[in-house]
Structure formats: structure tokens, C-alpha cells
Amino acid sequence: xxxxxxxxIKLLLTIFVTVNFVIAIVTNNIYLALIAIVIxxxxxxxxxxxxxDVVVDExxxxxxxxxxxxxxxxxxxxxxxxxxxxxVFSRDSNQIIMETIGTIMSYISLFNIAIYVMxxxxxxxxxxxxx
Amino acid sequence: MVTNNKIKVFRAEYDMTQEDLAKKVxxxxxxxxxxxxxxxxxSLELAFNIAENFKVSIEEIFILNKK
Numbered sequence: 330x331x332x333x334x335x336x337x338i339k340l341l342l343t344i345f346v347t348v349n350f351v352i353a354i355v356t357n358n359i360y361l362a363l364i365a366i367v368i369x370x371x372x373x374x375x376x377x378x379x380x381x382d383v384v385v386d387e388x389x390x391x392x393x394x395x396x397x398x399x400x401x402x403x404x405x406x407x408x409x410x411x412x413x414x415x416x417v418f419s420r421d422s423n424q425i426i427m428e429t430i431g432t433i434m435s436y437i438s439l440f441n442i443a444i445y446v447m448x449x450x451x452x453x454x455x456x457x458x459x460x
Numbered sequence: 461m462v463t464n465n466k467i468k469v470f471r472a473e474y475d476m477t478q479e480d481l482a483k484k485v486x487x488x489x490x491x492x493x494x495x496x497x498x499x500x501x502x503s504l505e506l507a508f509n510i511a512e513n514f515k516v517s518i519e520e521i522f523i524l525n526k527k
Binding site for chain 1: 482486491494500502503506
């Protein structure tokens with residue numbers, strides 16, 4: 330299979346999963362969403378195994394790396410910022426729900442940072458640090 | 461970018477398309493385009509593969525701009 334055909338099938342599969350996901354949300358049916366995701370992933374894996382051209386190379390991996398890094402940075406900063414805002418405003422207005430949301434968000438951002446630190450240590454050891 | 465390269469010249473010499481070279485060195489055509497335009501610096505392994513494909517040394521294809 331050619332790369333262009335794979336890209337077209339991938340787009341169709343994405344549309345299929347998205348449409349099913351929207352229908353699942355509208356009809357409040359979680360099983361439909363789960364089935365759509367599983368079918369989509371299985372079909373994608375099957376189609377990908379049939380592609381003879383190179384799908385992912387070092388340039389694409391590097392682009393993905395930059396994208397992941399930006400996604401991590403932006404999401405962590407936004408989560409941390411909002412969590413501080415929620416906690417501070419909840420103290421002024423005495424709303425327990427806001428404080429709870431703020432606390433959960435701060436834990437999520439801390440969890441993100443913890444995963445980053447652990448991954449960093451793992452890869453720095455793998456690529457030559459302190460051996 | 462700190463390097464220039466002569467991939468386009470060597471491709472013309474060997475009468476190869478970007479697609480042919482991409483297949484031979486195991487990357488996508490977009491990667492070859494990006495390298496030719498100096499928008500992407502290839503890994504050492506890919507640079508060696510490209511040089512090997514044209515039967516020359518790396519220095520003959522990739523030139524470091526010492527600025």
C-alpha cells in the first residue's frame with residue numbers, strides 16, 4: 330500500500346472515530362465511544378502493517394518530540410496557573426468546589442512534572458549520564 | 461542552519477528523484493526535501509547512508525559553514 334492511500338484511510342478512520350464519539354456523547358452511550366476507539370485503533374494498526382513505504386522517520390520523530398515538549402510545557406503551565414487562580418479565588422469567595430478543582434489541577438500539574446523528571450532521569454542514564 | 465549540502469547535485473548526477481533517494485535511505489520524500497532546502501539537519505546515520513548511496517564521503521556532500 331502507498332503512503333498516500335494510508336493517509337487517506339487514516340483520515341477516514343479519524344472521521345469515523347470522531348463521528349462515533351460525538352454520537353456517543355449526544356446519546357450518552359459510553360460503550361459506543363469505547364467500541365469506536367478500539368475498532369479505529371485496530372483498523373489503523375492493520376492498515377499501517379500493510380504500508381510498504383516509510384511512515385515514520387527521524388524527521389517526523391523530531392517534529393513529534395518538539396510537539397510533545399510544547400504540549401507538556403503549555404498544558405503544565407496552564408494547569409498550574411489555573412490551579413493557583415482557583416485556590417486563591419476560592420479563599421476570597423469561600424467556595425469549596427473551586428478549591429477542590431484547584432487542588433486537583435495542581436496535583437495533575439505536579440504529576441506531569443514528576444513524569445517529566447522520571448523520564449528525564451531514565452533517558453539521561455540511557456544516553457550516557459553517570460554510568 | 462550551519463551546513464550546506466550537495467544532495468541535489470549528486471541526485472542529478474545519478475539521475476535519481478527525491479522519491480528514489482528517500483526509498484534507498486529509508487526515509488520519507490519530505491525528509492529529503494527538507495534536507496535539500498537546509499531546513500532539517502540529518503542524523504549522522506542518515507548522513508552516512510546518503511553519502512554511501514552516492515559512493516562518496518560525508519564531507520563531499522555536507523559542508524559545514526564555520527561562521
